[in-house]
Amino acid sequence: MGTGDSTMGPGNILILMALLHSGTAFLKSEAYFNETAELPCQFLNSQNLSLNELVIFWQDQKKLVLYEFYLGKENLNNVDPKYMQRTSFDQNSWTLRLHRAQIKDKGVYQCIIHHKSPTGLVPHHQKDTELSLFANFTEPEIVQMSNVTENSGINLTCSSGQGYPKAMKMYFLLKLENSTELEYEGVMQTSQDNGTELYNVSISSYVPLPDGVSNVTIFCVLKAKSMKSREIEICSKPFCRVPRQPSPIAHQPSWIIAVILIFLILCGMACCLWKRKKKQRIVVSNKETTRMEKDTNEETEERMKIYVPERHDREVQCAV
Template sequence: MGTMGCENILLMMFMLSDMLSVVSATEIKIEAFFNKTAKLPCNFKNPQNSSPEELVIFWQGHKDDVLYEFYRGKENLMYVHSNYINRTKLNPNTWILQLQNVQIMDQGMYTCFVQHYGSKGPVVIHQFSFQLSVLAPFSKPEIIQLDNKTAEIGDVLNFSCSANQGYPKPQKMYWKIETKNSTKYLGDMYVFQDNTNQLYNVTTILSLLINDTSPWINITCLIQTQESMEPLASETMHLKTQPKENPDSSFLIPGLVIAGAISAVLCIFILIGRNACCATREAPNVKAENTEHPKERDEALEPMNHGSCEKTEDR
């Protein structure tokens, strides 16, 4: 019986240890926005109704840096870290400490300690820990077309989408491509962190082949910052597809017209020249003088180009 009792006690101790581990793992989380004010709780109810002169209350950061100390009814800055000077304000009614101008470096674990100052000195009567997370909303994603092209069928158009100054790093960034027949999701995310304020800038690139499956295309860029939040969407870019133009097609019809006109003019000039040549060939013979000599044709009127008009002889 005694052995079984010891085993049961050991089992209960192990179970209690597991329960304490679960409780410690379940952290209270406080969220604050970048450059705004965070409210750091203490969760102190003052059950003994102690006067402020009997209490010492201070908040300590994850690096053991003191943010603020309320020492027996007065603010004490002796042990406050320089990073928090002029950034805190205490509400003595709620025991909530306001931390102003929150930065990314402020996030982490914090603990509020309450000591009762009695005859035996300070004794810790309350302790409360919580996790501070800092959020910075990204700017609205913006789509930019990287090439100066129209959406001609067969071309590849390139786009970029960017959002800036956000925190924490988004989970994913993608494209929503809507056409007449389909919807597609594409995109790889490129992340850049600002060394000064630790905020993130993100970009994704899209190369889109324009095909003839739809007369229109809608393009939207989205960022998923947290799983529990709706994705942040850009303005939708609307494209209207059109057939690809032949670079020489605009000159084809005018060229044919000009060539036909030139040919017609050349034919007219050839016909006029040939008619003139033949008319010269048919000039009458010169009459002979009143002599007994026979009639002869004037050799000066013979055409030089015998191939242009057909030659005839006098009989």
């Protein structure tokens, strides 16, 4: 602000104190992280004052100036570096827009308007606005830490992040085949990023699986606050459908039974073929033995036929 017009007498101080007292009712403004926040001034300008005769500025709770409009012109000399090139003034609605809002920007802001009179600057209007920031958590993600055991359950971890304010609750939701729903809570671990001030959350829990249920669908649910104090629930994708226990063969899928039957049939056919071939080899061997014996007998008989006549001839000759 201009230093030459900034001196106020006791009367002006009393007026300013009255304005400060009357402005204790805060306006509420909400914005999402990294988006644009609005800081209204709610100045009606019933006297139809010109911007050329007004000094308008916004300051935060640490009295750091965000923006100053001095007698018809922007004045950047008093603007704190953290707000430089992050603001824009809407003259029609008397609203200051704070761009790329960060979590650390939350707090109370004051819009102050002074009117230039022949005696100097006179406090004319003040309005306080409380700014709240929000950031939606990422979709929860489930990770399995161990395998399912036959009669117990499963160890799961669920995590989500980049949210603000703190999450209210995080739990595992089991949906059974008969539409029954079961909740299992774990100890929620919370950490905050030093730079963005956003929160990361996670839970780890042993989730028992109900008896007598063949399949269970598991979700992770995060409950948090959103704008206008609304409670929202962010649900993970279905983690899996967990088989409860291995089923006997009679309850296995039909294609498994078919494969087993085909395997048994092929084994039976292979066994029959092996036995048949073995029998054929024995028959062939017996036939070969019989044939060889027959040939030997025939050869012996032939030799005998030849020998006997020769002996007969000799006998005849001798007889002669």
